Amino acid sequence: MSATISLIKGDGIGVDVSNAAIALVNQAIARCGLGPLIINEIDAGAAYFAETGMDIEPGGEEKAGAADAIFLGAIGLPTIRHKDGTEISPHLRLRERFQLYAGVRPVKAFTNAPQALADPRAQKIDFVIIRESTEGLFYSAAVHGRSQVIDNSYCDETLRITRATTEKLHRFAFRLAARRKERGHPGKVTCVDKANVFTAMAFFRQIFDEVATQYPDITTHYNYVDAMALDLIRKPWAADILVMENMFGDILSDLGGGLVGGMGMAACGEIGDSIGLFQPAHGSAPDIVGQDKANPLAAILSGVLMLDYLAEQLGKPAFADAALLLDGAIEAGFAANQLRPAEFGGDMGTDAITNAISEILTG
Numbered sequence: 001m002s003a004t005i006s007l008i009k010g011d012g013i014g015v016d017v018s019n020a021a022i023a024l025v026n027q028a029i030a031r032c033g034l035g036p037l038i039i040n041e042i043d044a045g046a047a048y049f050a051e052t053g054m055d056i057e058p059g060g061e062e063k064a065g066a067a068d069a070i071f072l073g074a075i076g077l078p079t080i081r082h083k084d085g086t087e088i089s090p091h092l093r094l095r096e097r098f099q100l101y102a103g104v105r106p107v108k109a110f111t112n113a114p115q116a117l118a119d120p121r122a123q124k125i126d127f128v129i130i131r132e133s134t135e136g137l138f139y140s141a142a143v144h145g146r147s148q149v150i151d152n153s154y155c156d157e158t159l160r161i162t163r164a165t166t167e168k169l170h171r172f173a174f175r176l177a178a179r180r181k182e183r184g185h186p187g188k189v190t191c192v193d194k195a196n197v198f199t200a201m202a203f204f205r206q207i208f209d210e211v212a213t214q215y216p217d218i219t220t221h222y223n224y225v226d227a228m229a230l231d232l233i234r235k236p237w238a239a240d241i242l243v244m245e246n247m248f249g250d251i252l253s254d255l256g257g258g259l260v261g262g263m264g265m266a267a268c269g270e271i272g273d274s275i276g277l278f279q280p281a282h283g284s285a286p287d288i289v290g291q292d293k294a295n296p297l298a299a300i301l302s303g304v305l306m307l308d309y310l311a312e313q314l315g316k317p318a319f320a321d322a323a324l325l326l327d328g329a330i331e332a333g334f335a336a337n338q339l340r341p342a343e344f345g346g347d348m349g350t351d352a353i354t355n356a357i358s359e360i361l362t363g
Contacts, residue, residue: 001318002035003310006067008056008091010045012284013350014073016292017299020354022071025303027361028322028329040067046077046088046284055090065098065275068314069306072279073299077286091277092141095133100270100277101165102172103131103249104305107236107256107266110334114261114344117233125260126185127239130173131249133270135160138246161200161245163207170211172271173243177218185240188219192228192244192252204245229255253281264295264343269305276313278306292349295341297330300357304330329360 007022009015026036042063044056057063064070076087094100109115109125116122140147140157149155173189181187191208193201205222212220223231225248232239232252236259244252257266263282270277280298288294304327311320333339338356340346348356 001033001316002029002038003068003314003316003319004038004040004066005306006064006070007039007041007072008044008064008070008075009041009073010075010284011047011077012074012286012289013294014045014075014284016073016289016294016350017280017296018071018073020296020350021299021303024300024326024354024357024361025307025322027358028307028326029319031325031361032318032322034316034318034322044090045075046080049088050077050080055088056093060090061094061097064094067275068310069275070094070277071303071306072277074280074282074284076284089141091279092138092144094277095270096144098272098275098277099134099165100272100275101132101134101169102269102271103129103133103246103253104176104269104271105129105131105249105253105256105266105281106301106305107239107253107260109260110265110331112334112337112339113265116259117236121235121237122259124237125239127236127256128176128180128241129249129253129256130169130176130241130243131253132165132169132244132246133249134246135162135165136246136248138250159198159200159245161204163203166204166207167211168273170208170243171214173241174211174215174218177241178215180240181218186219187217188221188240189215190221190223190228190239190242192223192225192242192248194225194248195222196224201245208243225252228252232256232259257281261341262295262343264298264341265301266298267301267305268298269302269309271309276306276309278302278309292351293342294350295343296350296353297339297341300326300330300354325361326357329357333357333360 266281307323
């Protein structure tokens, strides 16, 4: 019993954190009686573009979709750009190609990890941002070629919200809230939008209300995105599931990462109907490449999300057991002050953090 993973290590620290995550995922699934992941590696990213003029290897997109899941380390380098100044972004095309509509961004505080807020209630932060990942303002992302500068005078971009995708997004959010409610969470979904200004956002909220009627046991709430940003500073412990448009999710998920230590803790899953892509939400950090300073925890926590996804998609509960095992090892490591990332001013780099978690899993 195993699963096939398309692995894109990408650029910069993506290589190091991917290696750490896959090694620990394999260790966790071995403890649960599963065979190691079958890895199909794919070359892609800014460095590959600089060498070949392509952002992903020939046939790479098809190869990625042939697996049970995709794991990505990091894409992009600040010195390598397209002629129009935009980043090398093959992963945005993968979102589009495989319609990875539900971007899952957990925000969770760990004991002994830095917290931006002094209020003791911040120690209980545990919410999830659900970011629509194929439409919204990102519908006009440069990689899709849907916009252009006209006569060097103006550029119009399209904000797109469709019923088909938004219904799936909201159902995903409510189902996740129901599962979390079973584990003691509030069971509340907040629709984050700008419905007071944009017709597209009012449409987004309308569909939210329609879907909400199918989940009477889940509490609903609403917040405009600017007020939500304020509330994530004032009272983030009150949040449970926040569902929102693509650009809003891109911004607020970084804010969420800052609340619980930084982008080195920011895991991400992007879920479609047929496949999921998992990656740390941070960048490639070329300034620390090769220095054993990268915090691999965002990638490892993305591996936890991938294990939960594989359990549901493949109907193999042992993958969910492995997810709990790996997540529990991270919690135990922080609680015992055995995880002290250099990102937080600690004394542990990529290898030391990986080895510490490995030892906890072994024990």
